[in-house]
Amino acid sequence: MTGEHFATTACPYCLTDIAVGATTASCPSCKSVYHADCWQENGGCAVYGCVQGPAVEGRREIEIPVSYWGQENKPCPACGREILAAAVRCKHCGVTFTSARPEGVGEFQSRTSLAERLPQVRHSVIWIFIVCVVPFLAPFGAIWAAVWYQSHREEMSALPSFYQALFKIGLAAAIAITGALLAMTALYVVVRRS
Numbered sequence: 001m002t003g004e005h006f007a008t009t010a011c012p013y014c015l016t017d018i019a020v021g022a023t024t025a026s027c028p029s030c031k032s033v034y035h036a037d038c039w040q041e042n043g044g045c046a047v048y049g050c051v052q053g054p055a056v057e058g059r060r061e062i063e064i065p066v067s068y069w070g071q072e073n074k075p076c077p078a079c080g081r082e083i084l085a086a087a088v089r090c091k092h093c094g095v096t097f098t099s100a101r102p103e104g105v106g107e108f109q110s111r112t113s114l115a116e117r118l119p120q121v122r123h124s125v126i127w128i129f130i131v132c133v134v135p136f137l138a139p140f141g142a143i144w145a146a147v148w149y150q151s152h153r154e155e156m157s158a159l160p161s162f163y164q165a166l167f168k169i170g171l172a173a174a175i176a177i178t179g180a181l182l183a184m185t186a187l188y189v190v191v192r193r194s
Helices: 036-042 105-133 135-151 153-158 161-193
Strands: 002-004 023-026 033-035 073-075 082-084
Touching (some): 023 036, 135 161, 153 161
Antiparallel strands (some): 073 082
């Protein structure tokens, strides 16, 4: 299925020419030739009606907005050069997109910046949870979680639900433990005075 390419053709997935000598993959059914990484990324053949095509999910929204209908090209938000309107990868700079929907430079930079911050946010959520459930650290964990959340709302909404639940459970545990510690302290003071 994979090999080296000796004739110039266009890859049916990214619609760019396949360079001579490039590593390729070919569809076992229709014999279409792809860049090897395009075949892998698509998970099968991109030729309409081919039995080797990947499973298709129903689209919840139209990916290309009305303003781009009838246009063949769009600017790449990373390098600014013209690419096909339906492209999901820039043939010039190699950046890939989550969909074929055109993005502005600001939107692209915001999305990539958010994606770069998420691993650190996941680590922070785990540490907040740990601090919040340790009894003698719980009051500090509750304060830390409340202050930290104020500046990380956008990242929290982009995290998988597991991390959101972990954060909420940790915060709830810290509040409950802090309340119990305050109640025990008050009870101790009352007992000592009597």
